Amino acid sequence: MKAGRTLLVGLALTLSHDAWAATPMSYLRTFGPAGYPVTRLGWGLGIISVSVVVIVGLLLLGGIFRRRGPRRLSDPNALAVRRDAGGMAWIYIGVGISSLVLIGAMIWTLVVTAVVAHPSSRPALTVQVSASQWWWALRYDTEQPSRTFTSANEIHIPVGQPVRFEVTSTDVIHSFWVPKLGGKIDVIPGQTNVTWLQADQPGVYRGQCAVFCGTEHARMALQVIAQSPADFRAWQESQLADAPRPATPEQQHGTRVFQSHCAACHTIRGSNAGGLVGPDLSHLMSRRTLAAGVLSNTPGNLAGWIVHPQSVKPGSRMPDQTLSGPQLAALMAYLQTLH
Ligand code: HEC
Structure with missing residues (x-):
């Protein structure tokens, strides 16, 4: 009873908002359309896999402990070989069900891959991300070249709008990953890979280089700061300005x-x-x-x-x-x- 209550409290804590906030790299719950279908797929495939283990386990236990009739052998030295009728049905049904589930999972995966490949509307903003050991250079591109500027490590985006990311590397292979917003993409020198992210709630979403890229790989984080469109525009204006001249x-x-x-x-x-x-x-x-x-x-x-x-x-x-x-x-x- 006590163990059950502890488990329930643990589960409630896991699902609570604070707990989500305390797990900045959790991909079990996402906050934007580039992540939703993948998260649902992840949970779905996880539940299917666990169910398969449970069902096979139960069938195995049933097979082990099923009572068999007493052996009736006239010659006590004869081998107990019996032709068991009916067992093949389990094989046919089992293979049939597994094949259907696997084909279903494959189709679901293909559909999700296609759905998250492109945002539903054309991104108004492109951020060029250039990874170097062990930090991220950012360049904000818009259709007006005079409104292009550079920054580093902290990516501001407007809430509720898809943002296009063009990622490349100046040295080794890195990987761009903001788990709460969407899937990761490889960052490869000499090549520009394209992805997109959208945050549906304002907040700070932590990202991380997700492929080992040298000694400081673990300290190559980034942050996506999702703001209301008005706050984002204000931030954009402040970044466009030159640095102030020294006064004193x-x-x-x-x-x-x-x-x-x-x-x-x-x-x-x-x-x-x-x-x-x-x-x-x-x-x-x-x-x-x-x-x-x-x-x-x-x-x-x-x-x-x-x-x-x-x-x-x-x-x-x-x-x-x-x-x-x-x-x-x-x-x-x-x-x-x-x-
Ligand atoms: C040889 C090149 C080099 C020189 C010289 C250099 N830096 Fe840096 N600096 C870097 C690199 C590379 C990074 C990124 C380090 C990282 O995060 O791994 C960095 C990071 C920084 C950062 C952190 C910026 C951020 O947004 O994270 C500050 C601040 C900084 N340098 C200030 C200075 C100052 C001030 C000086 C002069 C006293 C200086 N640096 C000299 C190469 C240099």
């Missing part, structure tokens, strides 16, 4: 430190920094996380990352930086203006 002498000192230490690898639009090795930092402060989801974006974490990225993400393509105290303070003052 300390911030100006920070720009110079950035030019000498960081600009070869990082871009800040509106300044002379145009490096492409690392993430675009034009609106760094508008991001929730640093280094592909590894740290939350607080001043302490930012300073720690800048000075010692190799202790946070060993092997990362950003080398540790040797900066004096005043240089770091000036750099921090400048970076914190990048909203």
